[in-house]
Amino acid sequence: MANLKDIAFEAGVSIRTASVVLRGKGPESRISMVQQKRIREIAERLHYRPDAAARAMRTHRTGIVALLLQPALGTGHVPNAGASSLAFEASLFLNDAGYSACFLPVADVLADAGERSAIFQEKMVDGLMVINSAPGHLRSRIAQISPNTVWVDHNHFESFCCIRRDEVHAGELVITELHKLGYRRFLYLELEHLRGHYSEAGRWDGVKRAAESLGVTIESLDCSYERLISEPPDRLRRLEPGWALVTYDGRLALEVIGYFGRLGKRVGIDFALASCDASVELGGPFRAVARVAFDRVRMARQAAQMLLNVMGGDRHAAPSVELRDHWHGGDSAPLAP
Amino acid sequence: MANLKDIAFEAGVSIRTASVVLRGKGPESRISMVQQKRIREIAERLHYRPDAAARAMRTHRTGIVALLLQPALGTGHVPNAGASSLAFEASLFLNDAGYSACFLPVADVLADAGERSAIFQEKMVDGLMVINSAPGHLRSRIAQISPNTVWVDHNHFESFCCIRRDEVHAGELVITELHKLGYRRFLYLELEHLRGHYSEAGRWDGVKRAAESLGVTIESLDCSYERLISEPPDRLRRLEPGWALVTYDGRLALEVIGYFGRLGKRVGIDFALASCDASVELGGPFRAVARVAFDRVRMARQAAQMLLNVMGGDRHAAPSVELRDHWHGGDSAPLAP
DNA sequence: GTGAAAGCGCTAACAA
DNA sequence: TTGTTAGCGCTTTCAC
Numbered sequence: 001m002a003n004l005k006d007i008a009f010e011a012g013v014s015i016r017t018a019s020v021v022l023r024g025k026g027p028e029s030r031i032s033m034v035q036q037k038r039i040r041e042i043a044e045r046l047h048y049r050p051d052a053a054a055r056a057m058r059t060h061r062t063g064i065v066a067l068l069l070q071p072a073l074g075t076g077h078v079p080n081a082g083a084s085s086l087a088f089e090a091s092l093f094l095n096d097a098g099y100s101a102c103f104l105p106v107a108d109v110l111a112d113a114g115e116r117s118a119i120f121q122e123k124m125v126d127g128l129m130v131i132n133s134a135p136g137h138l139r140s141r142i143a144q145i146s147p148n149t150v151w152v153d154h155n156h157f158e159s160f161c162c163i164r165r166d167e168v169h170a171g172e173l174v175i176t177e178l179h180k181l182g183y184r185r186f187l188y189l190e191l192e193h194l195r196g197h198y199s200e201a202g203r204w205d206g207v208k209r210a211a212e213s214l215g216v217t218i219e220s221l222d223c224s225y226e227r228l229i230s231e232p233p234d235r236l237r238r239l240e241p242g243w244a245l246v247t248y249d250g251r252l253a254l255e256v257i258g259y260f261g262r263l264g265k266r267v268g269i270d271f272a273l274a275s276c277d278a279s280v281e282l283g284g285p286f287r288a289v290a291r292v293a294f295d296r297v298r299m300a301r302q303a304a305q306m307l308l309n310v311m312g313g314d315r316h317a318a319p320s321v322e323l324r325d326h327w328h329g330g331d332s333a334p335l336a337p
Numbered sequence: 338m339a340n341l342k343d344i345a346f347e348a349g350v351s352i353r354t355a356s357v358v359l360r361g362k363g364p365e366s367r368i369s370m371v372q373q374k375r376i377r378e379i380a381e382r383l384h385y386r387p388d389a390a391a392r393a394m395r396t397h398r399t400g401i402v403a404l405l406l407q408p409a410l411g412t413g414h415v416p417n418a419g420a421s422s423l424a425f426e427a428s429l430f431l432n433d434a435g436y437s438a439c440f441l442p443v444a445d446v447l448a449d450a451g452e453r454s455a456i457f458q459e460k461m462v463d464g465l466m467v468i469n470s471a472p473g474h475l476r477s478r479i480a481q482i483s484p485n486t487v488w489v490d491h492n493h494f495e496s497f498c499c500i501r502r503d504e505v506h507a508g509e510l511v512i513t514e515l516h517k518l519g520y521r522r523f524l525y526l527e528l529e530h531l532r533g534h535y536s537e538a539g540r541w542d543g544v545k546r547a548a549e550s551l552g553v554t555i556e557s558l559d560c561s562y563e564r565l566i567s568e569p570p571d572r573l574r575r576l577e578p579g580w581a582l583v584t585y586d587g588r589l590a591l592e593v594i595g596y597f598g599r600l601g602k603r604v605g606i607d608f609a610l611a612s613c614d615a616s617v618e619l620g621g622p623f624r625a626v627a628r629v630a631f632d633r634v635r636m637a638r639q640a641a642q643m644l645l646n647v648m649g650g651d652r653h654a655a656p657s658v659e660l661r662d663h664w665h666g667g668d669s670a671p672l673a674p
Numbered sequence: 675g676t677g678a679a680a681g682c683g684c685t686a687a688c689a690a
Numbered sequence: 691t692t693g694t695t696a697g698c699g700c701t702t703t704c705a706c
Contacts, residue, residue, distance in 0.1 A: 341700065
């Protein structure tokens with residue numbers, strides 16, 4: 001495989017000239033257009049491709065960032081749909097800026113030194129994006145890997161380099177919007193086994209606070225995804241008309257639809273349903289379920305931009321933000337009967 | 338940040354000794370245990386982390402592999418659930434073998450030279466895994482990037498380095514199993530706008546062939562995901578008892594459930610349904626839908642192992658395979674009435 | 675057992 | 691406007 005020296009030799013110029021031209025810095029260095037064209041042609045003819053390692057060694061920039069993800073509950077090693085779509089979208093923005101994104105399980109960072117992925121044992125990444133994982137003792141480990149870290153949708157939240165959703169607002173929004181539709185009694189469904197993610201407390205806080213300030217009835221019910229099917233709680237079966245079901249996330253909403261569907265009950269007709277989160281699970285035929293919308297593309301773009309700013313050396317160009325979502329009426333929570 | 342020279346100086350040994358010890362080759366080089374321990378302690382104290390770029394430059398191995406993915410229809414830039422879970426699982430196996438996986442859109446490879454991601458313009462990856470994408474003119478481009486390529490679930494299939502599902506068998510299996518349950522009339526739902534993926538022809542071939550050889554009735558119906566909701570085909574509404582619905586994939590099955598659910602009809606009770614593919618979309622409350630199961634973890638492991646073999650220099654240790662799935666009865670297609 | 679030194683391919687400072 | 695050259699941090703051969 002041809003290298004710069006070969007190109008330079010073939011073109012009868014110095015290595016520097018070849019390097020400058022092939023990096024696109026020809027104009028700045030005022031190298032004649034004829035030379036530039038010739039050198040580029042020769043490079044192409046010899047199938048020249050720069051050696052990323054050599055460049056990285058000189059410039060102390062690898063062009064690689066790591067996106068840390070946490071496997072979803074009960075799915076082996078695959079992150080939940082929301083986190084992975086966020087990662088894919090962020091990855092694209094980073095690509096456009098010349099970076100490549102490695103997707104890695106956050107557990108690797110916490111592992112003992114010898115067990116960690118090469119990418120963490122070695123000096124390899126220019127930056128890090130931690131997505132949607134709960135463990136708290138991550139910070140010091142992360143700091144050792146790269147000072148350029150952005151925390152996305154994470155419990156850890158400080159003045160800079162953090163971006164997440166305003167979960168309390170999401171909870172409040174669901175209740176106030178359903179209240180406008182005439183609902184006065186709410187049953188909030190949350191996960192039985194909490195992961196310790198801030199959204200769990202946040203959404204319930206918002207829901208409860210809004211219900212209290214509006215003076216309406218709010219009950220809560222714990223349920224695991226699986227139990228909704230294997231032993232559906234009595235409280236659900238006894239649900240009377242006029243009550244609105246509010247779920248912690250899209251997955252629970254889906255389970256509810258499945259549960260009632262098996263009884264021949266129709267969402268939005270026989271019962272009202274809204275979700276605090278519009279994750280990808282609520283796509284497909286359930287895209288019209290009432291919920292707080294969440295623009296993951298926007299969040300991904302902002303997160304990527306923050307990381308780019310930080311890697312550019314300007315931490316202060318990445319002030320933390322909490323994003324607010326808007327209500328998406330859908331058709332699963334029509335006017336209260 | 339400390340480098341090998343610092344460690345060697347601090348320990349009063351040569352750079353070579355430090356290098357050998359810290360790479361864990363101490364025993365082979367018969368370096369005294371005392372020295373080894375001392376050097377490792379010093380490295381830890383100085384927070385030594387090897388420079389991946391320098392190592393890569395010397396060894397001509399970067400430890401990076403790229404996983405090429407194709408965005409799903411209508412989802413912006415996110416691959417479908419099946420492809421991404423496969424990628425995540427494969428990524429884990431590669432991690433264990435010391436590699437880090439960059440997730441990249443396959444479109445980058447096809448882009449013009451200047452538009453391609455740095456990772457493809459430069460010499461950066463040790464290997465490539467192409468997952469589930471249809472474009473045919475990919476091969477020559479891929480060959481330029483890395484000779485170490487494994488094709489997963491892809492139209493391209495030759496003697497080595499390819500792994501995919503036996504789609505014809507999947508189609509046959511659905512029909513023969515439903516036939517055993519007493520069904521004699523089948524309506525096959527497929528996508529209206531084909532992507533050109535081999536599974537589209539394969540599943541239909543299998544379904545049709547099995548139906549013909551069993552001498553039963555088979556009809557097919559084209560439908561897009563969206564149209565199933567906006568303008569549901571008349572043929573579906575007129576579906577009589579005794580017919581079994583067979584869908585191309587899980588997403589279509591989900592749309593069917595949604596469509597009938599809106600009419601208050603229950604899957605597995607009011608109509609029979611089976612899917613040729615059990616993608617992640619059919620998780621959650623719909624995990625019991627009858628289908629051909631598909632063990633993506635197994636496929637991911639095999640694909641990763643093939644890639645490792647090829648990168649190890651032994652292409653012949655990676656013969657192509659077509660994986661067969663088994664039937665998963667579920668509860669959506671009970672004994673025919 | 676250990677050390678000295680060459681060199682991987684590239685960039686950038688300096689020289690001409 | 692272009693060429694020369696010193697390293698970046700590591701691995702590895704060879705000499706001791």
